[in-house]
Amino acid sequence: MTPMVDVTFLLLIFFMVTAAFSLQKSIEMPRQQTDAPSTAVVEEEDDELESVEVEVDEFGGFLVIAQDWERETPGKQNLITALKEALSASKDGMRLVVKVHEMAKLHALVDAMDAGTIAGFAELEVTQVEEFN
Numbered sequence: 631m632t633p634m635v636d637v638t639f640l641l642l643i644f645f646m647v648t649a650a651f652s653l654q655k656s657i658e659m660p661r662q663q664t665d666a667p668s669t670a671v672v673e674e675e676d677d678e679l680e681s682v683e684v685e686v687d688e689f690g691g692f693l694v695i696a697q698d699w700e701r702e703t704p705g706k707q708n709l710i711t712a713l714k715e716a717l718s719a720s721k722d723g724m725r726l727v728v729k730v731h732e733m734a735k736l737h738a739l740v741d742a743m744d745a746g747t748i749a750g751f752a753e754l755e756v757t758q759v760e761e762f763n
Contacts (some may be wrong), residue, residue: 686739706741709742726749730756744758
């Protein structure tokens with residue numbers, strides 16, 4: 631009787647382990663029907679948003695360049711204030727273009743991106759540059 635109980639438990643463990651593996655299936659992706667290129671038309675937006683540029687130098691300083699003015703802003707809070715001021719001049723949403731010096735710290739870039747989000751910019755673009763003009 632004891633060997634039969636051992637075999638039963640071994641079979642039970644075997645089926646539990648294989649059942650657990652069969653439940654872990656991957657998500658099936660739809661296969662491509664043909665090798666021909668897509669004929670779907672992608673509409674591009676005609677209206678270009680006005681942009682405000684923020685230059686982040688290698689020392690963590692910010693230079694905000696709006697259409698009518700430009701201003702150096704030390705610190706994140708001053709940057710948020712300057713970006714809100716630049717954003718208030720436009721009725722539609724604006725694009726924030728952040729140009730980062732290649733030697734700048736990541737913390738300064740994150741501060742600039744956070745300030746743009748807090749100020750309410752519709753789009754954000756980040757570019758790394760070797761030096762500013």
